[in-house]
Amino acid sequence: MSYIVVGNSIIDSQDYYNKITQMNSFKRVKDLTKGSKREDTLIYQIFHDADELRSQLDIEAKDNISEEEIIDELMELADEKVSHIESIIPETMLCYNYSYxxxxxxxxxxxxFIAADKMVGELRLSDIAERILRSID
Known part of the structure; x- marks a missing residue:
């Protein structure tokens, strides 16, 4: 459990973790908020089952699509699924997600998936995302 400050409010990352796991059919979700050591940012690592995503793609074997192109499509679909989390995040926060x-x-x-106080700004959110992506896995 980790608390962050957004404007004049305090948010519990566990509350959003619970909402994310309830609203979506992700393979699993990991709350990285506490490990980030930031007081204004929610961070979640989300794992998707590739077979489940693949079943949702409208690709036929006869389409002559390379495995690399299929993986790109899977990554895009994963991004799309995660972007729905934005609907539960307070409007006072900026959101960023990236399948990596x-x-x-x-x-x-x-x-x-990263959500930060709007006071952080888009550019700083991008920097935070790059730092997190370098440090995980």
Whole structure:
């Protein structure tokens, strides 16, 4: 459990973790908020089942699409699914999500979701995301 400050409010990352796990069919979700050592940012690592995503793609074997192109499509679909989390995040926060890794052995796609106080700004949020992506896994 970790608390962050957003404007004049204090938010419990566990509350949003619970909402995220209840509203979506992700393989699993990991709350990285406390490990970030930031007092204004929610951070979640989200794992998608690649087979489940693949079943949702409208791709036929006859389409002659390379495995690399299919993985790109899976990553885009994973991003789209995570973007729905923004609907539960307070409007006083900026959101960022990015699918960054396909793990063939575990058959999963990893996505990072970050929400920060709007006072942080878009540029700083981008810097935070880059730092987090370098430090995980």
């Amino acid at each position: 890794h396909y793990d063939e052995a575990l058959n999963e796609i990893k996505t990072i």
